[in-house]
Amino acid sequence: MQNVVPMKWLFARLYEPDIVIVDCRFQLGKPDAGREAYEESHIPGAVYLDLEKDLSAPIEEHGGRHPLPDIAELTATLSRAGIGNATRVVAYDDQGGAMASRLWWLLKYLGQEQVFVMDEGFSAWKAAGLLVNAEQKVLIPAPFLASVQHNMLVEVEEVQEIVAAADGSVVLIDSREAPRYRGEVEPIDKVAGHIPGAINRFWKDALGENGGWKDAEGQAARFADLPRDKSLVVYCGSGVTATPNVLALQEAGFSKVKLYAGSWSDWISYVDNPIAIGDEAERKYG
Structure with a gap:
């Protein structure tokens, strides 16, 4: 199954109603840099999910530096972002796909089939002259029911x-x-x-x-x-x-x-x- 999609694939589908684009940019050691970059400019319609605040649980004695988030909390976060079971999700970052792949894996783990990582990342999108803006989408929650794999x-x-x-x-x-x-x-x-x-x-x-x-x-x-x-x-x-x-x-x-x-x-x-x-x-x- 296709997991990585070209930038032009996403550009052609920017405004299709069942697609949610997720900006996953994050820099280790600079926890606010990703959100700040998103607020400055992003792919039109994209929502932002933070690696440590949204896609990880708080650090404890065990579980590692980025423990998996609680499933109930994660599904609530996804729902608030407008991601439901019928949604097609496209994630991107500017870190070679590492952060976007984290969201890709989490969604697959929750049973979501239609989830993709955009090839190359935001800087390449911008360098290609494709649309960017700083507008933040009005989020309409969508029901998300996890089917944990x-x-x-x-x-x-x-x-x-x-x-x-x-x-x-x-x-x-x-x-x-x-x-x-x-x-x-x-x-x-x-x-x-x-x-x-x-x-x-x-x-x-x-x-x-x-x-x-x-x-x-x-x-x-x-x-x-x-x-x-x-x-x-x-x-x-x-x-x-x-x-x-x-x-x-x-x-x-x-x-x-x-x-x-x-x-x-x-x-x-x-x-x-x-x-x-x-x-x-x-x-x-x-």
Whole structure:
């Protein structure tokens, strides 16, 4: 199923009544920058959803830096934004699709089928001379009933079992940059390293040289060594930048893809969880 749509696809459908466009721009460390950018200019008709205020729960001892939001609160937020079960949702950001993919994943998790990420992002939209304005849409709430897809998510206990088994029956994929994966640097979390047994696939490799998403063939090439008959569990630092890899794996035709939403920041909140440093040995899947 198509998950990424070109800018011109959205431009042609700007005013179709069943489409809600969501601006997801957000900068880590600058929590107000995304909303300020939205208020300055955005795609016409777009509503704004904030990564930390709308698409995450408050931080607690466990759950990571961006815990999944409470389902009832999230569905209420979506409803207020005019997103109902029959709505087609198009999300965009200016962060390579990472924040938009978070909303894409959350909506898929809640059972929404018609949800897309706009290719390239807002800066490319503006550079192409397409319409922007600062007008804020009058929001008409829409009923949203969640149908939670529990098979899309794994919790820390399941990851612990995967690590303990160490039998290759499930593939763990770390979506962070290679130096963070190897534990050479850690600019955000308190502990460096990765979950034992995980392989590294940096999420930004889902993008081409122009900053747009690679096509299905390009995504498949990134994961050519991975088995299609086994479950894949994807994580990152806090569960946000893992979602572009989840999307990319789906584009590549993988069907057994799950998110460890708490990710590395949740994993290290349990002091007894093992930690690996350096590269993992080459693995043969089959």
